[in-house]
Amino acid sequence: MIIVREEKLVEKKEHPLIVSVSPHVRGEETVSRIMWSVNLALLPVFIMSVYYFGPRAVYVTGLCVLACVLSEYAFQKWLRRKVTISDGSAFLTGLLLGMNLPPGVPFYIPLVGSVVAIIITKQLFGGLGYTIFNPALIGRAFVLISFPKLMTIWYKPTSAFVGLDATTTATPLGILKEGGLGQLLEIFGDKMHLYEKLFLGNTAGSLGETSAIALLIGAGYLFYKRYITWHIPLSFLATVGVLAWIFGGKDIETGKLIFFAGDPLIHLLSGGLILGAFFMATDYVTVPTLRKGQIIFGVGCGLITMLIRLKGGFPEGVMFAILLMNCFSPLIDRQVRTKPFGAVGEKKK
């Protein structure tokens, strides 16, 4: 009864002196505002991917976005749920999925990935806010495992890229895994050239992951708007950097492991690490909500990433790292929950 009366009062807004229940101060941030801001933050990344991979980038990303939005619309219509395509979350999923695909994929890979991402990972679990795993990453994992050959053909960036006339090559991390640092330096010249190319994004890789500078600009915008905090990205990147420094060093001739001789910058700048750390591992829904838990989450992501990069079968492990840590989010949240002041601890049985 009381609740009904409160609502009526709030609707009328005639009595400024009426005491109402909290929250009293409302921000202007809404879900759709945040989602569209993240989309905006991905704009520089998209521009760089068009610059390096030409019309093909528009084609792949556009297909992903279109398929994501359409499948969300169709599924919500079918289940007679409220259609929420205008909040930008499906758009964001499509954009992130597109940024995570290699430029030369045939048309059905973005379609399959989008349908899996939206319908299986997001809508079947209850829609936005109820997902266990990051939808875009599940979509990518699904297509990577389903079409392992097509998903690992990488192209050298050329702006006139249309798919057939481009040269294929391995990603920097792939070269590092197969041939070691020596071969990587042979291809790129010296270390400064390598860093420069990795930083600007002039290397083979997924559409949105190559250009570190564009990603950092986007991430800077999100930091400025305070939509993401430093906890996850910093702990993620720091763990990867430290582990790369300790375990990443190899003797060029013998291939034997040398401790504390690795090059953290190569590992930090290459692959999907920056994209993953700033845009995927900061997804509100699938990560721990408490700050302490977020740091644990980031460190865990870093550990698994480096484990896969250095010891696993895949050259890149950011995707699997984030997905695996997503499973642990509820567990982490439960572990780091703070005890209210003065609370009595549970009795030991």
Place this chain on the structure above:
Amino acid sequence: MSLHKKSSWELIKNGMFGENTIFRMAISLCPSIAVTNGMKNGVALGISVMFVQTMVNFTVSLLRNFIHPKIRIPIFMLIIAGYVTIIDLLMATYARPIYKEIGLYIQIIVAFASIFARAEVFANKNKVWPSVCDGFGMGVGFLMAMVVISFFRELLGRGELFGYSLISGNPLLIMVLPAGGFLAVGLLMGFFNWVDMKFYGGKGASGV
């Protein structure tokens, strides 16, 4: 003595739909994921389970008055193991190629929850003919589930059925991997529950 006053056909239908081992009870999921990456294996295991389930129910029901309640579990185990050995040796002799692939899972039938559960909750308390019907129905239900799951997994994952290639192009490789097994079982379970809710009011497709 009989707890269930249903006709034989109702008992069989109950096993097939109302209490389908995999889609309704969600037990014995291990083989439904491990073996269903091809129709051939799925059907072979389904038929084996059908045979063992029917015969175990028959035997347990026959002996139900002689089995001391305190040692019934080991005795069920012995009966099941006996029939599993029969099917194991038969397959090893007459269906060598399939046996090489799914031999382990044939032996694991001994530990199937569905067979054990039916012996305990039904055959141990009912007369012989209803028990045989129940066991047969459960077995058919399991076989059906295996056929449906392996149909989708083989068709989508390899583009083949019974080893004959039907679809060219790039299949969804994930469907024949274990992850695809979970996906297929989950989606089909959801689908059958949806059908059940939509057309039978959530009572099970047999209307029981």
